[in-house]
Amino acid sequence: MSILRILATGMGWPVYQPGGLNTYFRSICEKLSEIHDLEAMVSSPEQPVHQGIKIIQATQPHKMMLMRQWAFRKKAAAIMNSRPIDVLYTHFSPYALGPALEAKKRNIPVVMSFHGPWANELGVEKLDLVNRLRNSVARKIEMSTYQLGDRFIVLSQFFKDILHESYGIPLDKIEIVPGATNIDNFKPASDRQKTRAELNIPSDRFVVLTVRRLVKRMGLLNLLEAWKTVVLEEPNSLLLIGGRGPLADELKEKIREYGLEQHVRLLGYVSEDQLPLYYQSSDLFVVPTQALEGFGLITIEALASGVPVVATPIGGNKEILTPFDSRFLFKDTSADAIAEGLVRLYRERETWPTSEVCRNFVLSKYTWNHAANHVNEVLLRTAGEQNDTMKRMCLS
Structure with missing residues (x-):
């Protein structure tokens, strides 16, 4: 060569x-x-x-x-x-x-x-x-x-x-x-409860994670609106939102307005060292993007960590998740579709792909x-x- x-x-x-x-x-x-x-x-x-x-x-x-x-x-x-x-x-x-x-x-x-x-x-x-x-x-x-x-x-x-x-x-x-993605950095947890304890995440909560730049096109306002429905279905659920950006104050206000203080945690900036730990601590990763999601790097990072991913059918995420498991695509980008998809998946969680299946999908092509x-x-x-x-x- x-x-x-x-x-x-x-x-x-x-x-x-x-x-x-x-x-x-x-x-x-x-x-x-x-x-x-x-x-x-x-x-x-x-x-x-x-x-x-x-x-x-x-x-x-x-x-x-x-x-x-x-x-x-x-x-x-x-x-x-x-x-x-x-x-x-x-x-x-x-x-x-x-x-x-x-x-x-x-x-x-x-x-x-x-x-x-x-x-x-x-x-x-x-x-x-x-x-x-x-x-x-x-x-x-x-x-x-x-x-x-x-x-x-x-x-x-x-x-x-x-x-x-x-x-x-x-x-x-x-x-x-x-x-x-870096498959050595992003991999399933050897001890999820220990990892959660390190991050101060309760061991008994159903944890959904997203890590995004805090801007409107990332769909976080729609996700919060949908989350009101999710906590009615599963009061023990906890949404973690990582990232920083101009939408931070509005997100805080919506959390207060919706009464979600016990069900949503804004993490702020998540460092490269901490990010794999947050993936490993989560039950599900969500990508509520409204526009211009060209590939979906966080999607394959989460999958490599053994965590199923559910996303809006925008751009690259649709291309990744359709062959993986099309159940993990929301019908559209609306808050109603996000709520419906999250509640449905919660009810079907016994049939989710295993950690090994998620990771092997990434190893095969990403x-x-x-x-x-x-x-x-x-x-x-x-x-x-x-x-x-x-x-x-x-x-x-």
């Missing part, structure tokens, strides 16, 4: 900026760096250090977007001028634009990972004038960026459709490579070895095609 010299650009490093995109970026870079000569460039408040990966701090996230974009382009140009690069592998379109422009100047092929419609994500929460302007600018950045890609990697058929229909990328340029092998094939093929093109140009 040829060893490629890869320059990878991401948004941030998960130690400083938690999130699915950053976790994915770190994990795929870890695997690719075992095979290739890889440098990872990110925006970070401090210089990240990670064994086995050379990380370049291009800029800091508190700076204005235009300054960050310029910093990525300037740093990429310096790298490309100083040493050969076989392929540029990008994540997060605003930071990909400058490096991709520099790569095109030097006939370096560009593989782009599409993690979702950034402009739509900015606009889905509010439709005021400021957000409409942000959405418009973001859309222009995305359109300019994606015109520079030679091949695209997406996490789901849902994202492939968006990339083709909304951005005009030809289908033959798009490869579906499902995401993955490990980082699966993902990295496919991404590696795409990178090698794209770099090889560029080399063939350059040879033909020289011969002609």
Whole structure:
């Protein structure tokens, strides 16, 4: 196998900026760096250090977007001028634009990972004038960026459709490579009661967990409304909501309004170290997303931990859970559908997939070895095609 010299650009490093995109970026870079000569460039408040990966701090996230974009382009140009690069592998379109422009100047092929419609994500929460302007600018950045890609990697058929229909990328340029999880970090509990005691979770409660950014599109307000019905069915149930975001105060108010203080616990930010423990302590994981759930990283993390997952039929979660067990998909995104689904599943809990079944489903297709092998094939093929093109140009 040829060893490629890869320059990878991401948004941030998960130690400083938690999130699915950053976790994915770190994990795929870890695997690719075992095979290739890889440098990872990110925006970070401090210089990240990670064994086995050379990380370049291009800029800091508190700076204005235009300054960050310029910093990525300037740093990429310096790298490309100083040493050969076989392929540029990008994540997060605003930071990909400058490096991709520099790569095109030097006939370096560009593989782009599409993690979702950034402009739509900015606009889905509010439709005021400021957000409409942000959405418009973001859309222009995305359109300019994606015109520079030679091949695209997406996490789901849902994202492939968006990339083709909304951005005009030809289908033959798009490869579906499902995401993955760290199966060593996320695994079933050896002693659930001990883990619950460590987290101060009562041993006798029926525990449902969700971990989300606290914004409206994640469906947490609908989940709380549904939870009123659930506690009537099962007064011993406890909902744990992990995460932080602008919706925190409204969630607290709704918990008080609905009289759910004894049945809902807001966890705040859940660290990487604590997250596996919360999965292991739970009976069920719920994903009430209302829009733009491109893959469902938390879904496979929970399943790898031996915990069944129930979710709204949005995006990647539908693709994961339909072949797993379609009973674990809500009928739609409404609070009524979420309530009906949770009550039904509670009544059917004796027939749920076992912890072993949940984990084996992930092991069969959602490990980082699966993902990295496919991404590696795409990178090698794209770099090889560029080399063939350059040879033909020289011969002609």
